[in-house]
Amino acid sequence: MTGKCPSCQQLIGTVNVQPIDAYEGTKTWKAGVFTCPLCRSILSVSLDEGYRAQWIVGEIKKVIANTNRSS
């Protein structure tokens, strides 16, 4: 399956991925940056799955806490 790079408009069948650090204030997480193999434009950045899972659990806990507070 191929897609078109939004920067160079070429059809690409692969992307390059590189590990990168993502910063939020003083916190650091592992992330991956996906780039076009032809022009090296950044196509996407994704946070480490473990961090995403922790973040989702934190958001669910907030919703539960707010639900219990209002009832």
Ligand SMILES: [Zn+2]
């Ligand atoms: Zn490109």
